[in-house]
Amino acid sequence: MAKIEVENLYKIFGPNPSKVLPMLEKGATKDEIMEKTKHGVGVNNASFTVEEGEIVVVMGLSGSGKSTLVRCVNRLIEPTAGTIRIDGQNITELNREELRMVRLTKLGMVFQNFALYPHRTVAQNAEYGLEIQGVSASERRKKANEALSIVGLGGWEDSYPEQLSGGMQQRVGLARALALDPDILLMDEAFSALDPLIRSDMQDELINLQDEMHKTILFISHDLDEALKLGDRIVLMKDGRIVQIGTPEDILTSPANDYVERFVENADITQVLTAESVMKKCEAVAYLKSDGPRSALRKMRKHAISGLFVIDNDHKVAGVISVEDCKELIEKDSRDLTSVMTKDPVTVTLDTPASELIQIIYDLPYPLAVVNEKGRLKGVIVRGTLLGALAERGNVDDNS
Amino acid sequence: MTIPRIPIGDWIEAFIDFLVENLSFLTKAFSEVTENGLDWIEAGMKAVPPWIFIPLFALLAWRLSKSKGIGVFCLIGFTLILSMGLWKATMSTIALVLVSTLVSIAIGVPVGIFAAMSRPVYRVVMPVLDVMQTMPAFVYLIPAIPFFGLGKVAAIFSTVVFAMPPAIRLTCLGIKQVPSELVECAEAFGSNRWQRLVKLELPMATPTIMAGVNQTVMLALSMVVIAAMIGARGLGGEVWKAIQRMQMGDGFEAGIGIVIVAIALDRILQKLGSRSKA
Numbered sequence: 239m240a241k242i243e244v245e246n247l248y249k250i251f252g253p254n255p256s257k258v259l260p261m262l263e264k265g266a267t268k269d270e271i272m273e274k275t276k277h278g279v280g281v282n283n284a285s286f287t288v289e290e291g292e293i294v295v296v297m298g299l300s301g302s303g304k305s306t307l308v309r310c311v312n313r314l315i316e317p318t319a320g321t322i323r324i325d326g327q328n329i330t331e332l333n334r335e336e337l338r339m340v341r342l343t344k345l346g347m348v349f350q351n352f353a354l355y356p357h358r359t360v361a362q363n364a365e366y367g368l369e370i371q372g373v374s375a376s377e378r379r380k381k382a383n384e385a386l387s388i389v390g391l392g393g394w395e396d397s398y399p400e401q402l403s404g405g406m407q408q409r410v411g412l413a414r415a416l417a418l419d420p421d422i423l424l425m426d427e428a429f430s431a432l433d434p435l436i437r438s439d440m441q442d443e444l445i446n447l448q449d450e451m452h453k454t455i456l457f458i459s460h461d462l463d464e465a466l467k468l469g470d471r472i473v474l475m476k477d478g479r480i481v482q483i484g485t486p487e488d489i490l491t492s493p494a495n496d497y498v499e500r501f502v503e504n505a506d507i508t509q510v511l512t513a514e515s516v517m518k519k520c521e522a523v524a525y526l527k528s529d530g531p532r533s534a535l536r537k538m539r540k541h542a543i544s545g546l547f548v549i550d551n552d553h554k555v556a557g558v559i560s561v562e563d564c565k566e567l568i569e570k571d572s573r574d575l576t577s578v579m580t581k582d583p584v585t586v587t588l589d590t591p592a593s594e595l596i597q598i599i600y601d602l603p604y605p606l607a608v609v610n611e612k613g614r615l616k617g618v619i620v621r622g623t624l625l626g627a628l629a630e631r632g633n634v635d636d637n638s
Numbered sequence: 639m640t641i642p643r644i645p646i647g648d649w650i651e652a653f654i655d656f657l658v659e660n661l662s663f664l665t666k667a668f669s670e671v672t673e674n675g676l677d678w679i680e681a682g683m684k685a686v687p688p689w690i691f692i693p694l695f696a697l698l699a700w701r702l703s704k705s706k707g708i709g710v711f712c713l714i715g716f717t718l719i720l721s722m723g724l725w726k727a728t729m730s731t732i733a734l735v736l737v738s739t740l741v742s743i744a745i746g747v748p749v750g751i752f753a754a755m756s757r758p759v760y761r762v763v764m765p766v767l768d769v770m771q772t773m774p775a776f777v778y779l780i781p782a783i784p785f786f787g788l789g790k791v792a793a794i795f796s797t798v799v800f801a802m803p804p805a806i807r808l809t810c811l812g813i814k815q816v817p818s819e820l821v822e823c824a825e826a827f828g829s830n831r832w833q834r835l836v837k838l839e840l841p842m843a844t845p846t847i848m849a850g851v852n853q854t855v856m857l858a859l860s861m862v863v864i865a866a867m868i869g870a871r872g873l874g875g876e877v878w879k880a881i882q883r884m885q886m887g888d889g890f891e892a893g894i895g896i897v898i899v900a901i902a903l904d905r906i907l908q909k910l911g912s913r914s915k916a
Contacts, residue, residue, distance in 0.1 A: 309822075312826055314822050314825055314826060338830060341825075341826060341827065341828035342827070342828030343828075347823070349819055349822070349823060350819075351819055353817075353819040353820050353822065355820065355842075356842075357841040357842065366827055367827045367828070369837070370827055370828050370829050370833055371828075424826075
């Protein structure tokens with residue numbers, strides 16, 4: 239079951255939203271509404287789900303409604319229409335006290351500008367949620383300290399936020415959310431205020447933490463590279479509408495419309511494309527068990543290639559053999575492929591990013607084998623296909 | 639050409655008469671409490687001999703403000719007051735300011751909090767404050783007399799009316815100034831209204847509230863002089879006496895006394911306010 243379900247969500251800002259809603263439902267755009275009624279459209283008919291343990295990144299430029307959307311999920315902003323379910327419970331119907339309990343127990347939030355309380359120490363900030371829950375002083379200090387050490391801030395408990403750097407402040411923000419051990423983290427542009435190097439570190443750290451914690455994370459970002467890096471799935475928004483929902487690869491390889499296409503044009507494609515997405519099927523291989531030099535040569539000729547991967551009896555890649563190798567073997571009248579092949583060729587796994595592939599393949603005399611975690615050959619990358627795949631996304635040559 | 643006279647004055651008079659007749663139990667209670675409190679404080683202050691009070695006050699000023707200069711100023715200033723023979727009057731004035739300020743804060747800070755939390759309250763309170771602050775201070779003296787009669791309580795009443803607006807305004811401002819992201823954060827972590835107020839808004843607003851308290855004290859001090867006209871004694875009473883008898887020297891001496899008290903209180907409170915910011 240989906241952890242968070244958002245269905246037909248609308249948010250209209252202005253004195254009389256219910257009057258504007260029918261116009262939106264008939265398909266009027268944000269600009270038209272603004273012109274005719276002076277009402278602002280925050281979110282326009284948004285529906286999506288977040289599965290348990292998944293990171294979904296809602297991404298869009300400023301004014302696209304993404305921050306409004308995440309605030310509707312915990313009702314910091316009251317949605318105009320639509321439903322939001324968390325663990326199947328309809329959040330929009332809760333009264334104030336019930337809503338408070340959901341916020342208290344299920345939803346941790348991390349803010350763009352950290353939102354730390356300047357009059358409280360790091361530890362007091364981290365234990366804020368627990369304090370609200372009414373946890374005893376010693377218990378909450380213990381949990382807060384645990385959370386702080388998870389984010390790498392052990393030893394800073396008694397400092398004040400203003401004594402910390404931006405990156406460290408946001409770690410406190412993260413610890414404050416984690417201390418409550420919520421199922422769901424809402425992260426509103428959590429890393430946007432940090433400078434690029436620290437931002438990248440924090441992203442890596444979040445990915446590492448997520449491997450252990452398996453939280454359900456709704457992450458808001460205006461940075462496509464961040465979305466591509468963090469998101470299991472990406473929800474792309476424009477003018478309050480959801481334009482496309484999909485995995486990073488979906489978004490890059492089959493953009494839903496021109497807007498998405500223009501958007502992803504500038505993305506660093508090499509970070510997202512993986513070996514799996516640029517490899518091609520291996521048309522022929524030589525089996526150590528059954529193939530000799532003559533049959534290997536025949537396979538090469540048939541597929542017009544100059545080399546073959548040799549697969550051993552455990553179905554693993556044992557080596558690479560070339561036309562010259564085969565000819566040499568035939569002259570010696572031998573059948574033993576292992577004597578001439580290049581042993582233990584370089585292999586990469588399916589999820590190796592294209593940026594690394596470029597370096598590996600650069601001076602490799604034979605094609606690059608892509609194997610799964612068991613070492614079985616899944617595909618092959620030659621320099622041409624890699625460059626082709628990158629060029630197809632228009633990012634290699636004309637990167638002005 | 640004449641236009642009909644709208645009898646606003648008559649209406650106000652009728653309204654005040656009505657209040658005096660019907661709310662006398664309240665005014666009497668207020669009168670009773672403040673008069674006793676004031677007498678008690680005044681008696682206490684006057685009971686301490688000046689040669690103990692002055693160094694003690696100077697030490698306190700130094701400690702609170704963390705500034706030696708202010709301590710020295712208090713030491714010299716209050717010795718000067720003593721030598722001018724204005725000691726008793728000064729103690730009365732300080733007691734009057736103290737009580738007026740306490741009452742102003744006791745009413746003003748909660749009203750400021752309500753005004754910050756509720757828009758309707760804000761909309762009602764703000765114009766009332768505008769009137770309170772722009773109305774000439776002397777006008778407050780008039781209704782004070784029918785309510786409380788001539789004397790200290792009437793003086794305190796009009797002083798409170800005059801000095802309270804900054805306490806309300808700056809409390810309200812301080813709370814409204816809390817960054818919206820912090821308020822959102824308090825909400826997102828499930829704080830209820832009381833927790834949000836006590837754990838976030840009041841601590842954040844403290845420097846601003848302290849600035850309001852400082853202004854309240856200064857206004858109370860200036861009003862205490864005006865209130866001498868309706869029977870408040872103290873330094874203001876000395877000034878008033880000097881005006882009536884054309885004794886310029888005495889008038890200036892009392893004036894200097896007021897300035898010394900004002901500077902001492904202002905500097906101490908300012909330092910307190912800026913310290914709570916850190």
